[in-house]
Amino acid sequence: MIFIKNAWYVAAESHELTGNLLGRTICGDPIVVFRDSNGAPAALEDRCCHRHLPLSLGKRTGDKIQCGYHGLEFDKTGTCVSVPGQKRVPPNASVRPYPIVERYRYIWIWPGDPDKADPSTIPDYHWNDDPNWISNSGYFHVQGNHQLLVDNLLDLSHVQFVHATTLGADGVTDAPLHTYRDADQVRIERWIMDKKPPAMFATAGNFLGNVDRWQLISWTAPTHVVIDAGCANAGTGAKDGNRNEGITVYSNHTITPETNDSCHYFWHHARNYRLDDTELTKFLANAAQTAFGEDVDILAAQQRNIDSAGRHWEGIDINADAGVLQARRVVTKMLEAET
Ligand code: FES
Ligand SMILES: [Fe+2]
Known part of the structure; x- marks a missing residue:
């Protein structure tokens, strides 16, 4: 399995962790995530060092995890601190701990070299817990490689075809695309001028x-995508910075590799207008859930065909792939550097 491991990935949404033990495979590693008695998150290898039962099948005892098979207990550093029926704990009885940070209503994990884990490099997703924004979030388990989902988000020409009833509207593919690259980031910008708004934006705004519509995508390696998307009444100067006659939605996505052909998809949609309008919140949450569910179906179908195609699966490239190809180049370099 090939993953960039020296990176922060989302292991879970904050609300997924209460008093439970959450088992999740991340970059091929089985990991158990939980909170200690103070509510601080912790993450350990989800594989008991005795006979390999997942620790997530055991239970929490105070700040420790007790394996559900023969009762070995581990503290949150992964050290085995007690073995039933004996006083002595065997030396080297431990499981691997992972660096973990809670930020922006996400639990971030670093599956690579722990000495390289610097929390200041966690990508900015402040929209998800900023009081000036209201954010709907969700999770999908995807039966497709994480890079397919990154590709999907970096080429929004697909909205016209995959999301015809929600995010899509005519004119997207005809609008010019501008791509910029900077170290481990790629920006892809598209303005669709004086066209009908897509259904979701028509209702929300x-x-x-007609509207002037923008899709301003920022990708940060390896799998973090922030999309500043919106519409304003046509001709009111949104492109020059005046968004007063428009609405903005930050459509943000972060993807965590699971295996070679599956990944965890965390998304949130945040808006900074009509914050108290719960009906609008529900409407936008449903629209996003529906639209991203359409992507998830596409990715699974793509992955099945990739698996059956063997080595030569990549196919041809088209103009809309400009950002995708830039991002893939960055990923290739990072993988080479890691291995
Ligand atoms: S497998 Fe965990 S205690 Fe035996
Ligand atoms: Fe999509």
Whole structure:
């Protein structure tokens, strides 16, 4: 399995961790994530050092995890601290701990070299817990490689075809695309001028006529995508910075590799207008859930065909792939550096 391991990935949404033990495979590693009695998150290898039962099948005893098979107990550093029926704990009885940080209503984990884990490099997703924004979030388990999902988000020409009833509207593929690359980041920008708004934006912004529409994508390696998306009444100067006659939605995504052909997809949609409008919140949450579910189906179908195609699966490239190809180049370099 090939993954960039020296990177922060989302292991879970904050709300997924209560008093439970959450077992999740991340970059091929089985990992158990939990909170200690103070609510601080911890992550350990989800494989008991005795006979390899997943620790996530055991239970929490105070700040420790007790394996559900023969009762060995581990503290949150992964050290085995007690063995039933004997006083002495065998030397080297431990499981691997992982660096972990809670930020932006996400639990971030570093599956690589722990000495390289620097929390200041966690990508910015402040929209998900900023009081000036209201954010709907969700999770999908995807039966496709994480890079396919990154590709999907970096080439939004697909919205016209995959999301015809939600995010899609005519005119996307005809609008010019600009791509910029900077170290481990790629930006892809598209303005769709004086066209009908897509269904989701038409309802969310009460637009009666044509709009100027933007899709400003920022990708940070390896799998973090922030999309500043919105519409304003056509001709009101949104492209020059005046968004007063428009609405903005930050459509943010972060993807965590699971195996070679599956990944964890965390998304949130944040807006900074009509914050108290719970009906609008529900409407946008449903629209996003529906739209991203469409992507998840596409990715699974793609992965099945990739698996049956063997070595030569990549196919041809088209103009809309500009950002995808830039990002893949960055990933290739990072993988080479790691291995
Ligand atoms: S497998 Fe965990 S205690 Fe035996
Ligand atoms: Fe999509």
